[in-house]
Amino acid sequence: MKFSELANKIFLEVIVKYHHINTVDQPFENKYDKDDHLLEHLLYRKCWIDTVQWHYEDIIRDPNIDPIAALALKRQIDASNQDRTDMVEYIDSYFLEKYKNVTVDENATINTESPAWGVDRLSILALKVYHMNEEATRANATETHRTTCKKKLDILLEQRVDLSTAIDQLLNDIEEGSKYMKVYKQMKMYNDDELNPVLRGEK
Template sequence: MILSKKANHIFDQTILNYHIFDSIDCPFNNPYPDHTLDYLLYKKCWIDTMQWHMEDEVRDPNIDPVVGLEWKRRIDESNQLRTDVVEQIDSYFLRYFSHVKPRKDARINTESPAWALDRLSILCLKIYHMRQETQKIDASRQHVASCLEKLMILLRQHEDLCLSIDELLEDIRTGKKYMKVYKQMKMYNDATLNPVLYAARK
């Protein structure tokens, strides 16, 4: 399964579509059929793109503390949504490879396919925004040169990550590696596990 090409196409499409409106609250219109991998990849990158810009907003040194707290809570909510979608993507791969019988010497990978794709989505965002910095006509030559150097590093990292993702999926397909997925179990969002939240309910 060569997935990186498909994922990159969808991630780049998502980022471009978001920046047509360039607004955190712009409408989410997923062009792919529901319950498909393409739909999940698009949704994943859309959440990442929104959160990228939320992170910009909350770092305003002159932000009103009340507004800052509102952004922080939106970022927390976005992080939970991001984790949920990653776990849905891993569930897709578990079903997709459910017929594969791992070899006796099969090994587990340090991260699941979906968490590797999570890193790829973020990397696509870094490349998009770093490339924008290299194209600023009002920026200094030093700034542009520095950003070009960083962009080259990001592109090399992107190439390596794509290869690693495709190799991981091929190893799972052929039984050389096997998938074992653990839920994130984020305790701070769980009203039964976060002491501040369950104390507030008493």
């Protein structure tokens, strides 16, 4: 099975699982054991974070949301973004370990993004596909709405094929040594007590 096939399969499992209860505060349980299925474990966790955050973003756009609740939710979104970035780094660490003994070609090139950031986009795309399909088939929507959403869904599905192909090709190139990985750890400043002047108490 190609990597993208595995990733897309797991992402759908996560999204369907989430919607059984369909609430952001439901408990999380990873169906893949970390010791025996590390990659699957990481992909499952990554998409769960993205799925919960997708619904956070829906809730906070409610024009009637209580301002105090909105502020609390903004903090949850900030924490979720940090978790999302952390998971990208964990997935990249997996690939770095997997390909650490590859002999890199003299003329090897670097990609514009690491494999895990491609995975991040693939996970978000899985959510777009799922929810656009809901809209394209929603019984109480107008025929015009469903038709418009079906056209958007077709584009999203094509995009997923292209992105999946690109990720698989990148991993193949890294494995063969024609491309190499170079990962820059996150350097976010707004969550850091020392780098954000507001957090360190400066006016």
